[in-house]
Amino acid sequence: MLVAQLSDPHIVARGAIFRAPVAGPPPADERVSTEIDTAAHLASAVAALNALDPRPDAAVVTGDLCDHGERAEYENLHELLAPLQMPVFLIPGNHDSRDGMRALFGHAGYLPATGFLQYAIEDFPLRIIALDTLITGQHGGELCAERLRWLDETLAAAPDRPTLVLMHHPPFATGIEYMDGHGFRNPEALAAVIAQHPQVERIACGHLHRSIDRRFAGTVAGTAPSTAHQIRLDLRPGVRLHFRFEPPGYQLHLWEAGGLVTHTAVLGDFPHPYPYVADG
Amino acid sequence: MLVAQITDTHILAAGELYHSPRRAIPADTEPGWSFIDTAACLARAIRELNALKPRPDIVIITGDLTDHGGGGEYANLRSILAAAEMPVFVIPGNHDSREALRATFAEDGYLPANGFLNYTVEDFALRIVALDTNVPGHHHGELCAERLEWLDRVLAARPSQPTLLAMHHPPFPTGIEHMDVHALHNPAAFAAIVRRHRQIERILCGHLHRTIDHRFAGTIAGTCPSTAHQLVLNVTPGAPAEFTFEPPGYQLHFWRDRIGLVSHTAVFGNWPGPYPFHAPPG
Numbered sequence: 001m002l003v004a005q006l007s008d009p010h011i012v013a014r015g016a017i018f019r020a021p022v023a024g025p026p027p028a029d030e031r032v033s034t035e036i037d038t039a040a041h042l043a044s045a046v047a048a049l050n051a052l053d054p055r056p057d058a059a060v061v062t063g064d065l066c067d068h069g070e071r072a073e074y075e076n077l078h079e080l081l082a083p084l085q086m087p088v089f090l091i092p093g094n095h096d097s098r099d100g101m102r103a104l105f106g107h108a109g110y111l112p113a114t115g116f117l118q119y120a121i122e123d124f125p126l127r128i129i130a131l132d133t134l135i136t137g138q139h140g141g142e143l144c145a146e147r148l149r150w151l152d153e154t155l156a157a158a159p160d161r162p163t164l165v166l167m168h169h170p171p172f173a174t175g176i177e178y179m180d181g182h183g184f185r186n187p188e189a190l191a192a193v194i195a196q197h198p199q200v201e202r203i204a205c206g207h208l209h210r211s212i213d214r215r216f217a218g219t220v221a222g223t224a225p226s227t228a229h230q231i232r233l234d235l236r237p238g239v240r241l242h243f244r245f246e247p248p249g250y251q252l253h254l255w256e257a258g259g260l261v262t263h264t265a266v267l268g269d270f271p272h273p274y275p276y277v278a279d280g
Numbered sequence: 281m282l283v284a285q286i287t288d289t290h291i292l293a294a295g296e297l298y299h300s301p302r303r304a305i306p307a308d309t310e311p312g313w314s315f316i317d318t319a320a321c322l323a324r325a326i327r328e329l330n331a332l333k334p335r336p337d338i339v340i341i342t343g344d345l346t347d348h349g350g351g352g353e354y355a356n357l358r359s360i361l362a363a364a365e366m367p368v369f370v371i372p373g374n375h376d377s378r379e380a381l382r383a384t385f386a387e388d389g390y391l392p393a394n395g396f397l398n399y400t401v402e403d404f405a406l407r408i409v410a411l412d413t414n415v416p417g418h419h420h421g422e423l424c425a426e427r428l429e430w431l432d433r434v435l436a437a438r439p440s441q442p443t444l445l446a447m448h449h450p451p452f453p454t455g456i457e458h459m460d461v462h463a464l465h466n467p468a469a470f471a472a473i474v475r476r477h478r479q480i481e482r483i484l485c486g487h488l489h490r491t492i493d494h495r496f497a498g499t500i501a502g503t504c505p506s507t508a509h510q511l512v513l514n515v516t517p518g519a520p521a522e523f524t525f526e527p528p529g530y531q532l533h534f535w536r537d538r539i540g541l542v543s544h545t546a547v548f549g550n551w552p553g554p555y556p557f558h559a560p561p562g
Contacts, residue, residue: 211545232554242554254455264491272524
């Protein structure tokens with residue numbers, strides 16, 4: 001089974017352009033580019049997934065689907081995702097609105113009608129459990145007692161089924177200090193639950209607009225690149241957050257008998273393919 | 281502590297270009313892309329790692345240092361690596377020669393004087409345990425009983441010291457079939473040892489010329505992009521062996537007390553930016 005993960009597309013209303021929130025003049029030595037056509041980037045990603053052979057069995061988008069959580073943005077997102085030739089499952093990020101997601105994607109049948117947007121997908125060899133780390137009005141994330149209890153009970157219901165857990169905020173500090181300041185608030189409580197359920201093969205996250213991973217509570221937690229703009233890898237304490245137009249990307253999670261293998265891939269046209277013979 | 285990982289540099293003798301075997305290249309392949317200046321790729325990688333702030337404490341190169349294991353190739357590698365402003369540790373891949381590698385890097389003092397090129401680095405907050413999976417004359421990897429016993433013994437010696445393992449061949453099938461047939465031959469025996477030593481924070485691998493990772497025996501095993509050419513991501517059974525000029529990259533393994541190890545994957549090259557995202561606080 002093959003699951004494609006896209007993340008952080010930050011879609012705005014049709015015809016609008018994503019603008020990075022630069023709230024004041026940057027220092028004189030910093031160039032400023034604040035406009036990004038996030039819809040075009042997502043359309044390219046959708047086309048790339050459709051062109052994959054073998055085609056992924058499912059796609060997931062791990063949050064920050066839209067930039068302001070507005071209805072017109074979800075309408076645009078809905079149109080952009082419509083060409084996907086595989087089922088797609090969405091989770092909210094800190095830029096999203098639960099009601100906005102429900103209004104446009106409720107008909108797909110996998111989102112709960114009320115409350116947190118947590119759900120399990122049971123249709124595939126790899127079980128998918130989606131978590132909702134949104135705290136309305138804030139950029140950090142959490143899983144409150146109610147959400148953690150749901151996770152614990154849902155995992156306990158199928159202890160022998162290999163499982164991929166989705167959540168927008170990674171449950172670890174990355175070293176990119178500004179983002180860690182808007183990170184996940186209660187990683188220890190999540191770790192205590194995950195450690196009880198060894199069938200969790202991976203926790204697939206977004207939020208960081210980069211590929212980062214670590215060992216977490218007996219499994220792996222990792223973040224996927226954004227389909228649009230990437231965050232600069234800068235581990236200096238106190239440094240400002242910057243984005244950088246490294247190639248956007250996605251991840252392919254390949255479930256086979258031997259376990260889950262995660263490939264990180266780039267989007268874009270690069271010269272290829274050139275054949276070689278490994279033992280030539 | 282910050283560990284930079286680069287891999288699969290495939291250096292040739294000075295002045296030579298890496299090229300795929302000619303018989304594999306269809307007549308209509310654009311000739312400019314059949315040849316790769318792997319030495320220039322590595323020189324750029326070293327330049328960019330030197331410029332990182334904070335600067336990595338060490339660099340690990342996880343094998344396929346040279347393309348044919350020749351003495352002239354190692355001499356060229358050595359001269360390119362001389363520009364690195366931090367200690368560099370190397371391990372062999374399937375394209376390397378154990379003795380030529382040993383002779384080239386002997387004066388650095390970390391390689392054993394004879395036998396397999398397994399060693400440990402004890403000078404840093406994160407302990408490094410390097411493994412030699414090379415099988416002369418073959419592309420697959422092996423950890424024979426002697427190497428596995430050595431590994432078990434050195435891990436048992438410092439059970440509470442957070443540790444990185446470095447080995448060229450990843451101990452798991454990736455789904456890229458033409459590479460999986462040249463995989464590590466006895467992953468189960470290796471996994472049994474890794475599982476017993478919980479201080480292993482990550483297993484750093486190369487060989488695949490791509491970023492791939494996997495939950496493995498209680499820890500993570502992952503492969504790093506090449507400094508030069510990448511392999512096409514194609515998990516179709518029977519897919520041909522092809523490379524692609526996606527951007528080369530590296531990994532930064534960032535160790536902090538109490539927080540643990542976090543691994544970042546990054547690309548080399550000049551990309552538009554950086555552009556400020558938020559106003560400075562206040």
